[in-house]
Amino acid sequence: MKRLIERGLMFGGLVHVSSPALVGRYNRALQKLTGKRSKLTDFHVDISGFSPEIGFELGDDLYLNPNGVNRQFILLTTAQKTAPLLDAHFSMSRGILRQFIEENESRLFALTAQDAVMGELENSVFDVGKAARLYDIRRITIHADTTGGHVENARALEERIARFHKEPDAWWDDVLIAEMIGLAKETGDVTRQPITLDTPEFTQDNYWTSHFGGLYIFRDVEHPATICAGDPEALGKVPAPFVFGLEQRGQIAKFLELNGLVEPIIKAKGTDATAILRQKMDFILVDVAATLGRDIPARNRRDLRKLAQTLGTALPQEFHALAQLVRWAESGGRWPQITSDHPAYFYTLRARPHRDRDLVNQLLAELSPLDVRQLFICHKQLFYRTYAGWSDAKKEFVAEFLEQEYAVDKAGARAALFGPNEPQMDEEPAPKKTRRKKSAPKRDIIDVVGPWGAVLRQKKKG
Known part of the structure; x- marks a missing residue:
């Protein structure tokens, strides 16, 4: 460190x-x-x-x-x-x-x-020996x-x-x-x-807690759910209509879409999407090189491109999918189909402008951990934990990048990545001082089978 x-x-x-x-x-x-x-x-x-x-x-x-x-x-x-x-x-x-x-x-x-x-x-909770106690915190x-x-x-x-x-x-x-x-x-x-x-x-109805391996509790949304970074089985019975583990990518993607919480980076207004995607590709490239024990060049676009050519088939699906998006943005052609089960899917999203933007961006950072810049900005605790296991070469590359490309203009970097007037990613916005009145629940098909289809309310079978 x-x-x-x-x-x-x-x-x-x-x-x-x-x-x-x-x-x-x-x-x-x-x-x-x-x-x-x-x-x-x-x-x-x-x-x-x-x-x-x-x-x-x-x-x-x-x-x-x-x-x-x-x-x-x-x-x-x-x-x-x-x-x-x-x-x-x-x-x-x-x-x-x-x-x-x-x-x-x-x-x-x-x-x-x-x-x-x-x-x-x-608050009214003094211990969280049981996960259900976390839902008493309001x-x-x-x-x-x-x-x-x-x-x-x-x-x-x-x-x-x-x-x-x-x-x-x-x-x-x-x-x-x-x-x-x-x-x-x-x-x-x-x-x-x-x-x-x-x-x-x-x-506070929507929040993250580090307890039980990390929980994202969303209650003040149209379709509530809890997303568990740890083992969902360890939670026991909790008062949440749905609990998804991070591996349940399709359900998480549907949750984010139904509640209007995310938008594609490539279509976000006023954003240099190709620059953001290229940087994500660089981070993925550096991770592969570090894993294979290859030398990591300085932050030079030509040297990084040469490294990508050298690695070839060793590059993961995330890298190739983001490269397809960049080619589409710059040259047109066929729109690349990147579905929620694709490893690159959450790398292509950012939170829409809303009160819980930083919370959603933190979740996206956890779902796309090779994007070390977003991980550092949005989820420092996870960044520090993963940083400890990196090679010295990757540590040096990332530390130098963050010092020269982020720390010199934090506000500008955040605006470029997440949009203008967003909540400070280093500063959680204060919760509401008054409760928001909720309308009476309506019975419809979503209430009956759930917005994610026929899935169990606690955990997907299998």
Whole structure:
């Protein structure tokens, strides 16, 4: 991983914590949340306050995320809002944290000037020993306060001030007045400088989770389904009308089509489709060369073309199908038929513009893993896992490509690949704050046999 770290492709964008004051505040919050303290005087934190160095020190990368649910956070500065979220177990977590920081930025700025703010993304699930529990996660609420309890004390003071104004004998209530004075010493004048934090409630119906090998749960679509990257049998009984494994490509393709979630890259408006497809071909070519132990040339189109000619029949179906699409786009001729059972099918798609575009692009990245650029942008955890098993030559080629072709202009690269005004692929869009009302279900042929035909609702037979 050294290549990635040196190029800022791993652990990039973290906030450096080095001043004794901030380290002390972090430890006070850490003590309250976990009962532990760090001996480090210098470390880095992500948007949630998780530090990979402290995780290594404690021997626990889940010290702020016990059981992988209800992630806790420590905020030392509002600058954390632009940091990544490391080892995310749910696709919506970073979007929620960023929106919380942005909506409370001025108040958090004032609070973090004196103390750390700590809190938790709360839902009704505390363990996911059974996959069915994941479907209980719908509403997430943020609760936060400083280590000194400034927000809670301010709320208590405001309640006593209200009592003081309402109760006719409050002037003679010595206990009430003493409580107000004591709280005011901690909070200051809350009537002029209120100390409050919004605690919004979010709902999320479509999301990815790393649990059980990786699940894509789609509930807020016309034809709901769950797509399992692990073993569907290990899920047991879950409240989903359909569960598909990644090998059930036809059913997944039909699910994406019926819900209008994808579009062919070659037909996408305002996109240099041939350039995107050629780059995918290069990544496939490099993977084949690395697998066969061949030398991988520098990122030179002529050398890569020569390598393709040398490999010849060793090139997989994905490469030849994408080459046919490029020839059709540039020269016309017969449209290449690439059906859902073809290995290249998901390489030819991208998500349509909609709220869950990044989630769908993440799924497509998992279905077309040789496209290392999309894998890095859309599914970093899977990218890092697969990267560890590559040859040194492939690691060097990919790291250099990402540094020079992606990192220098992330927004431009994402717009070219996924279309303009798309959700930031490094930043999950925040879930909805209110539930969307659903119309009464209608009984039709799709309800009876399912949109994928006569398949079992839990798993395809055979």
